[in-house]
Amino acid sequence: MPLEYALQHRGRFPDPGPWKVPPAHKVTLGDTLGIEALPRQRFYKTKRTPYVLNIMVVGESGLGKTTFMNTLFNTSLKEEIPAKNPQATKTVEIDPVHYELVEDGVTLNLTVVDTPGFGDQLNREHNLAPIVKYIDDQFEAYHAAERSPGFRRAIPDTRIHALLYFIAPTGHALKELDIKALQVLSAKVNVIPVIAKADTLTQDEMAAFKKTILRDIDANNIKIFPTAYPDDRESVEELEASKYIPFTVIGSDQFVDVDGKQVRGRVYRWGIVEVENENHCDFVHLRELLMTHALHDLLETSHTVHYHNYRAEKLRSNGRPESILACDESYEFRIERSKENMAEDMSKKEEEMRANFVLKVREKEASLREREEQLNQRRQQLMAELEEQRLVLAAEEREFQELYNQSRNAR
Template identity: 45%
Template sequence: MPQAGPGVSPVEGVTYVGIDTLQEQTRLKALRRGYTFNLLVVGRSGLGKSTFVNTLFKATVARRKSGEEEPLPSTTEVKTVSSSLSEGGVRLNLTITDTPGFGDHINNENCWEPIVSYIEAQYGRYLQEEQKVDRLLHIPDTRIHCCVYFIPPTGHSLSSLDVEVLQRLDKIVNVVPVVAKADTLTLEERAAFKERIRADLSDHAIKVYPLQEYEDLDDAPENMKIRERLPFAVVGSTTWHEIHGKKLLGRRSNWGLVEVENKSHNDFAYMRDMLIRTHMQDLIGSTAERHYENFRRARLSTKTTSKVNIVNGQDTDHMEDLNESKI
């Protein structure tokens, strides 16, 4: 059989078009541009948010306290740290947004407002750029793609503050709940705690990622396994320990070592796989297609309604003046 040349497929006599190269073309274009992922971490101080994120990406990508203890903010603040990671020729532009001061005060009334305002501000910035006549070819994407919500390992249930905040966040961002410092709970306590949290989420109609109503049939089995494991009970550590000649990330205690990436010790590996290896692109896509789209529709509808009301209001005033003059 002669070798296939230009315009000829490996099957003799069949013309080759080249449609099968589209996937490779798309891949190369994406590699040149790089990917953007924006992660928001929300939770009280001392739950290991920065350590968890640094463990997740195996790099120092989150703001960490060093030296003296930082003063507690009087209100919730929003702080971002951006970095660029590269692995296997793939570049990821990563932004971590932290919320120091959240839930750390005696009076935590409205402590979620700076967080909600920040998320919506990023949508507003993207919408403003999108509506310009002369707009950028590639609009910088600062929209939050995922919010990791840290729950204290109390072993009881969600607090009223947790419920209040989650009911607001789930409508504007992909929320993934986690039980922080899961090694402080026994396996029985951990299982019971997760069950109570799932019941609280259901009772208060809080929808966490991944949502069943938006998934493809092909993704349903994998997403079902994820939902059954939520909230993820995680342990984070950036300290390496050598055990039997093998280096492992973990937290050492008097009774042994909790291995961060050991699936029988905690859910860190399951969560990492979901956030990075299987669902990162879906998190980015669902942010654009659902949460941002809902914001865009609501914002533009409000503007349209306001304009109509202004016009109608002027007409109404004019008619009232005419009627008064007739009287």
């Protein structure tokens, strides 16, 4: 009976394979169920759950990183700390500070990780080591939490989601330290290059400096966010077309009066620079990218790309083959690509086999035609010889008949 049932229903309920959902059959509802309320329920539940954003700021001292972060989040995150003597700073310090921001019922657990001392020493060979170690430690903590018995609980996410790399407004090419740092850090986190103190550059100098930085980034194969991770291609194309990347920013804790309105800015003898004026810098576009357009992409890319790369490398370093990583979310994509490649290979091989078969058939047909012509020629030759022998035999028969008749008449 089971075999008969299986034969009768063969193909109707195929095995979808691992991590796949069987195809569903669409039905028509006879009455309202309230399904339209499900998105609202998801929205309210999501709104009650705090969001997490961990930002690391990296750059030389004196570029206004703390002031900029205060400006970025419209609050006083951290008071200005008197600058230390660069030569007195022996190593790079890692200084994470946690905040809770609430807006319209939505809570954001913000962590700002400062790196004072970066680039301040004469010997900068080991400047990156503490930063890379901190990033890897957060990956390792998340990995350990995944393997713990409480994996089904919410895992505290301390991984770095965005790294703002501050570039000094020199107007020249990137420094060797900047290139090395961007190469190393872009392989581990979402790096967003930022040109600090943009009010020291003119508009033409900003445009030329951006082109120089982008040229150095391309020449050194540095991945920056979001252009290296174009999940939302439209927003990326808009940023590229508007030439906002790398972002030029200005930080200010002061409010100035502009046409009767208090705005963040700086007052100079030659005029006022407004932080949120897109004609003066790209600050508003950077904040929109971080908070309005790409916050979810930052979190997702940190998990699906950088964290998965770290986990895969860790598993392979323990001697496990790459196939053991089939639980990764990229496994499905790899399987589909393998199937497509296999289908293409099979199609090519099928075309080659068909072409070889046709070629061999044509060669065989040509060989058979040649053989047939040879046989026809041989047949004609044999028929001609047979006709010649028949004529000779007829002549000899006539000659014999004449001799026989003569011998009878002589009797």
